[in-house]
Amino acid sequence: MGEHLLKVCVRIIPHLAAKCKTRYVPLDSRAILYSVSLLKIGYARLRIFLSQRRRRFMEENRAENQTPRRQHTQHPTHQVHKKKKGGTAKTVIGTILAIGLTTCLMFFAIFMVYVHTSLDLNVDISAYTLKQSSTVYYQDKTSGEWVELTKLHGAENRTLVSIDDIPKHVQEALISIEDERFYSHHGVDWKSTAKAILGKLTGTSTRGGSTITQQVVKNMTGDNEVTIKRKVTEIFRALRLEKNYSKDEILETYLNLVYFGNGCNGIEAAAESYFGKTVGELSIAEAASIVGITQFPYKYDPSRGDWYREQNKERQLTVLYKMHELGKISDEEYEQAKVEPLVFSWDPGFVPSAGVASRVDTASSTEYDSYFVERMFNDIVADMHEQLGYDESVAKDLLYTGGYSIYCTVDPKVQSIVESVYADRNNLNYTSSKGELLQSGATIIDNTTGDIVAVAGRVGEREGRFLLDYSTVVRQCGSAIKPLSVYAPALDAGVITPASVIDDYPVEMLGGSIWPVNAYSGYRSIMTLQDAIRNSSNPTAVRTAIKLTLPASYAFMTENLSFTTLTNDDMTAAGALALGGLSKGVTTREMAAAYATFARGGVYTTPRTYTEVLDHNGNVILENKTESHAAMKESTAYAMNELLKNVVRNGTGTGASFSGMTIAGKTGSTNSNNDRYFVGYTPYYTAAVWVGYDTPTRIVASGNPAATLWKTFMSKVHAGLPNKDFEVSSADMVSVTVCTQTGLLASAGCPSQTVKVAKDYAPSLSCDGHISVTVCADSGMLASDYCPNVTTAYVLDLSQPNVSSGWGYKRELLTTPLSAALQATYQAQLEEGLISSIPAGEPVRTNSGTVQLYSDLMYRGMCTTHTTPLEPTPDPDAPDDGSGTTPGGDATTGGDSGTQTPSDNTGTAGDSASGDVGDNGQFLNWLLNNGGTGR
Template identity: 45%
Template sequence: MAIEDERFFSHNGVDWKRTIGATLNMFTSNDTYGGSTITQQVIRNMTQDNQPTVNRKVREIFRALEFEKHYTKTDILEMYLNLIYLGKSCYGVQTAAEYYFGKDLSELSVAECASLIAITNNPSLYGPMSNITITREDGSTVTPRELNKERQERILDKMTKIKDPETGEPFLTEEEAQAAKDEVLQFTDGSTSAEDLVEQATGGTQINNWFVDEVIRDVSSDLAEELKITEDEALLRVYNGGYNIYTTMDPEIQDIAEEVYGDRSNLNVTSRNGQQLQSGITIIDPSTGNIVAMVGAVGEKEGNLLTNYARLPRQVGSSMKPLTAYAPALDEGAITPATVFDNYPVQLLNGNPWPKNSPNTYTGRTILSTGIAKSINTIAIQALQSVGVADAFAFATEKLNLNLVAEDMNLSSLGLGGLTYGLTTEEMAAAYAAFANNGVYNSPRTYVRVTKTDSTTGEETVILENEAESHVAMKETTAYLMTKMLKGAVTSGTATSANFGGMTIAGKTGTTSDNYDRYFVGYTPYYCAAVWTGYKSNEKISYSGNPAITMWKKVMQKIHEELPNKDFDKPSTGLETIQVCLDSGLRPSDACSQDVRGSRIVSVEVAAGTGPKETCSMHVLRDYCTEGKCLAGEFCPAESVVQKAFLDYQRTDYGSGISAEDDPYLIANMEKAAESGCPVHTQAAEEPENPDAATDPNDPNYIPPTDDSTGEGTEPEEPTEPDATEPSGGGDWWSDFWANEP
């Protein structure tokens, strides 16, 4: 009060004398006289409304007058001392005492207290740890520590003149003030502030596990919102308020995750620039939304409230596709598991075919389940186009609570996962958990409630209630069918290495095009876990396989060791199994079973009533030479010709190097190849004069040929190999016959 607000106990929130003086200073360019009271400073710190304008000052005056109607002077002074910024990231006098003197606030001397308050005017100028050098008007230089000492002594002098409102006596006598001036201040180097804060909160120099860190962050954030205070003040209340916090953590699962992530050998990869590969994991109970475990980095945890990669937004790659392409399109009825798209570039982008797959190959006509299992980019883009970017964006942000921005409303972001800012493993785990939870989304949470126990009565008062928000995100059949197709990714797709112990698993991998980020979100009937791996600063990941799957499996396998395998819930109604053509996705025709590659008719489970109504017309029948493996030509013998079906389908020609694996089975390509004829049957075979007669001279029914001139029979000559210099089939009819035998 001596230096900041000497009439604090007598004014009603605004010191009109100081306010008028400060206003005059504005016009005289003399800014050494501030007009804000302690009450006004508290309001400024709480609202962060600190623009240097007259309008702001007027708002602050009215707020201060109203504020003092609701809080006592003692309450306001306590808020002030807990909120003021004292440099070096110190908010509040307790933190500053720990930082600058390595002591608890209660242990500080008058001299040390005055030194701390001296900082408030300008932490850069008066902070004893500030490293700048100040040049005075006379040219002399001074350090911030020296300025702090000067201001400290002014404060001590003022305390001999300002009277305590309770006793009517000055706060200090002249002798006490002089003794404080003479005291040599021993500053620490500030390195122990974080450790001391944890010691104060926990009663010992222990390091929290990753989950506890996040509970502290979440409770502080919610407490700040509930009480309309800053998060820094809320954090101090969490540490010092004696609260009971009921968390969602499962200690056994958290211990398993901490053990796996704490062992660097489980992901011992170093980049070219010496960075160690990092990872974060969030594990959720899909039925409740409760986060049961979370770990934010690989290696031994060396402090508290550190960077947590589980909650740091990073790129998710193709693991985005089920959330923003497949699920919204399936839920809206734009596609079904029987839908077939062309695995081929959709368009030209900047002159290049787009999108590309990884690897850069195209299979042609592909059913949806294969597109999901194999993470085919072209299929995801077409699924997204079928529902529309706007509807898909709304589904992801409103139904699954994904923190996307307007810039993400495009094909590349929603279809391939190239987001503006990325997502956290917490967001991804919660979104995928909706698939496991029959389409119901539960907001993730680390704690259930915060209470405080009355020391006298023992009664608990609820300070915060953190109920999980729950809503239906998609149809139950949509969730089931998505899970069924995502199971395919684990059994036969890009995530086969995630399998363990016969447990039923569904999931999706993710890789960014530059290979900076690797992702895996996988779930069982028990838990859903999302894992990110990458480097702190972007570098390409060199790793055999997917490191995100490696960490996911090491954790989840241990969690499920004692759990029996079971399948995901299946809706009792609303599903049917239908037959479709694997190339058109329509009801099969007879021709579909006669495809040259074999029958293309498959059974697919879909939501009841969503199957195709039209019959496949893509398959067309043509005569096919089994020996020449081509459309039958004019010289192909009847015994080599069968009816086979080919695809009547046209696709854009993007030039050399861009083709689909089923191109050879397109009727247009087959007909073009047939223009040069059958490669085996190049000419008509000559038939004997008596086609019914035996041709083997040793056959009893053999009739020798008749001589043209005499009509008498002649002995046949021994058949010989045609001369290498003569065309094959030259000579007599006998040679022609053998030369043209199929």
């Protein structure tokens, strides 16, 4: 049985180790080898032990078996069994103990290896001991050398104080109350730790046991989770900290780092905030009052009210008692401190000390870091928190005063242009109905590296540090999403090609209205992909997204283009993915990175603001390697560049155009007009610009202010740069000449365009949809034999085999509910026998546009203007003889046998030559009977 257990253990433990490995840390192979060898030793020992036991047992048994049989027969089984059971029990207990011990040892070994190999035990307190500002470097573009950009300016309200400037009684007040054996332990006070554990087990105490060193560790990491792992890590880190730093350095760090209530980190801030003094000016009584707060700031912060002030007084007395008890203050000092009245800064009659009063003046001088440096700073703080485990406020302290070297990606020239354009309010001088000034944020990426080279956070004069940076605010981007969420993924998947045509016709009825509507009025029927993007047609985007499928669109955005702000609601909403009505929105940072992918031949690169951070010893503490992946085929990027160039050349993005540079881009605005976007790129840079009010309000402006702003700084950024085209290969593409109304290879009579299409997706069918008809030049209807002026026109018949199979789309006719007036009109027509039934609704019609559908022509029928043989051309001078035709249409003309009108009910009243059918019930009848234009 013991052996069996052991075997189970042998199987389980490596399994556990493997689990550890995958779940937490790379447990290095040494750890596993070590534990396995330990286990082997334990196992071998156990085997020896067991075999010895077995041998002894056999011997005993043999001796027993030699006793007379008679005795055996009396209580045979019982006797033997009893004896055997006793032996086995001992063996089993022994085995279990041995296994237990081995396992404990082994886990301890694993644990130690784990602690030493996987946990970063070093805690950098240089911010509080070194107090040296950090330097930011940028790489000079021409020389490739790293040049100093700036020194980080320390945060306001953050005064670090040296241990030499902290009076002894302040230090002693802290040590007495928080960690009286501070100078004798090595980071951990085992005595009070044991007491704390015991207290926890018995339920008598809930806290304590943490030394000042441990509290420094805890505050550095901001890790307040109560877990064994955290506690153990904290202990090891505290031991390491004591090894690396002196007691004074640790105490100094504590006093500069820890929270003292009322928004004060550090004793200097607390001294100023509570008593209007520098720490050097604090009395014993005041020091005890402040030091008492740290244990439980919520309760002991006297600024919170009278009750809290009483709690603080009680706590202060405890601190003083402890100081006196430990002999840190004399009897006299103790008695005096107990009764000394505490005058807080909010008390009447309070006067700040001279030292503090003068400091306030010097702190008001303002020098701002660029928006770029602020963004980079925030990026590093976030990474230090995430990757190194520092509390965010500690990370900031470290960056300001830890003497770090930071290597950033800024291009100072671009940054200063953008910064100056944004500083000038005249570049975006709009005010909302609520009186707010229009705001904007922008991110600029270098297309060669994919790195962020410039940032703009706000418009107008700088009013403070680290104010809301609009370039990272999540706002709506409207149609600027279409190339990313719809057209690029659809091209990439071969759902559409640059040769495609898409129907600009509503997709469905939503709540009694046609959806989606366009920014321009009405619908323009079949259009090329190029026109769909250029005009920013909404139905074509929705239609393409549906064909692509919404999950594919969502995956492209979140995986290929790494967008992080899309929600689950967006995943299933065509209005979100196809039209940009996202539930939350996007940031200019992610938009710029996504569009840069087009310029970068389909390669997405995570945008970064820095490459490396080194500590004051030159150790790399953060390495920000670029992550790049192919987000789309190069042929897709090539096609998108062509399509988006057209938007700026002669589409919705002309406002961003400036001469001498290849520019591509896309505008965006929302239905409510609360947000305006423009993301544009050249072969050199990509910039995403958002414009809007802080409180979302309708933007009333001429043109797209985002595009205008883009042009203002990008034209300056590109001054002097030679013009060139995007360096994106079209090697995998073929040129095809296609019909612009069917997307199939152009035949005679097709309006055509030549485009480059990915080889794999090139159309193979020829257009058979364009058929030649003779049309009366006067009426625009099918020409009869009597029409004097005829033209030959090509019209599109969507029912032709290649068109219907190649295009694969049949327009579903949408109807809107009839108005009461229309209902009455139809009723009258019905009673007159002009129509056979009242239509269920009014059909949604497209603006005639350029596409003349065969079915429409068929509907109009034969020319009703010229129904009789031509008279010899009358002499123009001759008076009207009244015998000719009746131009303009006679209401009573009817029964024209040659007509091809789909309805028998021809020649109705008001039938004019224009083909206007708004009042025509027969059109509806025909549509209802024939199932729509696509037939």
